[in-house]
Amino acid sequence: xxxxxxxxxxxxxxxxxxxxxxxxxxxxxxxxxxxxxxxxxxxxxxxxxxxxxxxxxxxxxxxxxxxxxxxxxxxxxxxxxxxxxxxxxxxxxxxxxxxxxxxxxxxxxxxxxxxxxxxxxxxxxxxxxxxxxxxxxxxxxxxxxxxxxxxxxxxxxxxxxxxxxxxxxxxxxxxxxxxxxxxxxxxxxxxxxxxxxxxxxxxxxxxxxxxxxxxxxxxxxxxxxxxxxxxxxxxxxxxxxxxxxxxxxxxxx
Amino acid sequence: xxxxxxxxxxxxxxxxxxxxxxxxxxxxxxxxxxxxxxxxxxxxxxxxxxxxxxxxxxxxxxxxxxxxxxxxxxxxxxxxxxxxxxxxxxxxxxxxxxxxxxxxxxxxxxxxxxxxxxxxxxxxxxxxxxxxxxxxxxxxxxxxxxxxxxxxxxxxxxxxxxxxxxxxxxxxxxxxxxxxxxxxxxxxxxxxxxxxxxxxxxxxxxxxxxxxxxxxxxxxxxxxxxxxxxxxxxxxxxxxxxxxxxxxxxxxxxxxxxxxxxxxxxxxxxxxxxxxxxxxxxxxxx
Numbered sequence: 001x002x003x004x005x006x007x008x009x010x011x012x013x014x015x016x017x018x019x020x021x022x023x024x025x026x027x028x029x030x031x032x033x034x035x036x037x038x039x040x041x042x043x044x045x046x047x048x049x050x051x052x053x054x055x056x057x058x059x060x061x062x063x064x065x066x067x068x069x070x071x072x073x074x075x076x077x078x079x080x081x082x083x084x085x086x087x088x089x090x091x092x093x094x095x096x097x098x099x100x101x102x103x104x105x106x107x108x109x110x111x112x113x114x115x116x117x118x119x120x121x122x123x124x125x126x127x128x129x130x131x132x133x134x135x136x137x138x139x140x141x142x143x144x145x146x147x148x149x150x151x152x153x154x155x156x157x158x159x160x161x162x163x164x165x166x167x168x169x170x171x172x173x174x175x176x177x178x179x180x181x182x183x184x185x186x187x188x189x190x191x192x193x194x195x196x197x198x199x200x201x202x203x204x205x206x207x208x209x210x211x212x213x214x215x216x217x218x219x220x221x222x223x224x225x226x227x228x229x230x231x232x233x234x235x236x237x238x239x240x241x242x243x244x245x246x247x248x249x250x251x252x253x
Numbered sequence: 254x255x256x257x258x259x260x261x262x263x264x265x266x267x268x269x270x271x272x273x274x275x276x277x278x279x280x281x282x283x284x285x286x287x288x289x290x291x292x293x294x295x296x297x298x299x300x301x302x303x304x305x306x307x308x309x310x311x312x313x314x315x316x317x318x319x320x321x322x323x324x325x326x327x328x329x330x331x332x333x334x335x336x337x338x339x340x341x342x343x344x345x346x347x348x349x350x351x352x353x354x355x356x357x358x359x360x361x362x363x364x365x366x367x368x369x370x371x372x373x374x375x376x377x378x379x380x381x382x383x384x385x386x387x388x389x390x391x392x393x394x395x396x397x398x399x400x401x402x403x404x405x406x407x408x409x410x411x412x413x414x415x416x417x418x419x420x421x422x423x424x425x426x427x428x429x430x431x432x433x434x435x436x437x438x439x440x441x442x443x444x445x446x447x448x449x450x451x452x453x454x455x456x457x458x459x460x461x462x463x464x465x466x467x468x469x470x471x472x473x474x475x476x477x478x479x480x481x482x483x484x485x486x487x488x489x490x491x492x493x494x495x496x497x498x499x500x501x502x503x504x505x506x507x508x509x510x511x512x513x514x515x516x517x518x519x520x521x522x523x524x525x526x527x528x529x530x531x532x533x534x535x536x537x538x539x
Binding site: 173 | 367369376377440
């Protein structure tokens with residue numbers, strides 16, 4: 001058998017089996033609410049045709065884009081600074097370590113209180129959820145730079161700025177990419193949760209709205225599957241960064 | 254440091270003078286054959302200790318003294334754990350001694366600088382830069398065409414022609430060592446500090462790199478300080494060999510090697526010298 005086919009076939013078989021079992025159990029139980037896979041497909045097509053599906057996807061991606069972008073702008077420089085300057089680490093690390101384990105969902109009431117029900121709340125929640133992994137990964141990335149590289153740079157008599165720009169940043173880049181992967185994953189989890197609370201668009205809203213407006217469980221499941229696929233794509237796009245020539249060294253050997 | 258000096262003896266192993274010339278000259282306190290010139294490196298009464306567990310101090314270096322003349326190749330041989338790496342860190346300016354003086358050209362050591370480049374067993378070629386970018390790292394004016402040309406010249410000198418744009422992870426261990434050597438030579442350091450430079454390579458590559466290094470040193474004269482546990486490496490390359498005692502370390506024997514290159518490691522006088530050095534290291538079989 002073709003080795004490529006051999007890799008693709010087993011997971012495909014599992015997915016097929018899950019769909020078959022799902023179909024069989026719905027038909028067997030004659031469920032009036034729970035949809036068959038085909039009903040999910042037709043429901044999805046229905047949403048795609050009237051354009052609302054794209055609006056929901058676009059709204060969710062927009063929020064993640066803004067929230068995660070802001071988290072990168074804040075988290076990466078902050079992480080580099082905390083990693084490079086010992087005093088900054090001692091000063092800020094305790095509070096970040098304390099805030100980090102708080103689930104982003106716990107911030108929802110505060111977000112509504114501060115920002116009301118609008119675009120700002122979910123963006124804030126995404127920011128909160130993804131900024132900590134970025135800070136922590138970047139900081140620990142700086143801390144774990146192999147000392148021999150810093151020594152070699154010092155040996156060549158470069159300034160502290162050149163050392164930072166040409167040694168520290170490239171050495172930490174692979175850790176930053178790991179932080180981005182974790183961050184974007186959490187951000188995607190959180191946007192869906194945030195949209196379930198109180199908004200008029202987004203994939204999270206689509207799930208709650210479909211249930212509330214006439215038990216459209218076909219659309220609930222359609223939205224869930226789309227969320228899964230987009231999450232996979234986001235991770236895949238972030239992973240493309242690992243292919244950059246300047247970070248390849250971290251992933252070989 | 255008188256106690257340390259009296260333990261030392263100097264042996265001269267001239268190429269022609271076998272026999273009596275190999276005998277130790279007990280009680281000689283002269284640390285160097287240099288007379289009126291200022292030595293390139295001058296080390297006097299170097300002492301270093303570390304705070305160990307439970308507040309105990311662990312003395313690592315106890316009164317190391319030696320001089321290195323301009324253009325000389327001096328090897329310091331010592332047993333594992335005797336404080337070789339600490340000594341090298343101090344000599345290269347990365348650590349400060351507790352006491353003692355360390356002069357370069359008669360002036361206090363300025364700290365790490367391109368004047369003296371360290372090459373260690375671990376290697377420090379930047380993996381995120383290409384070979385060419387690595388070579389240009391220490392050059393002023395970064396990515397100019399002239400620098401790129403210079404980098405390519407040095408890459409060719411160490412046999413890396415055609416690999417200028419390769420990344421380190423695409424190279425073998427021996428090639429990485431060549432990158433590191435070229436990156437050091439390109440900044441024209443006055444001193445090379447070699448800290449077991451080839452010990453991470455396989456035996457054959459180790460031998461090959463010794464020849465490469467000697468070939469380059471014949472082209473571009475540098476003062477070299479080699480720290481190693483490999484007696485043969487020292488015998489093959491050095492003009493002078495200093496043997497370190499166990500910790501706290503001091504120099505317990507000095508040997509002159511007035512032999513031309515390329516050297517044969519198997520010859521009666523080499524065998525005799527090797528045996529004497531191993532004897533100093535407490536390793537010789539009767």
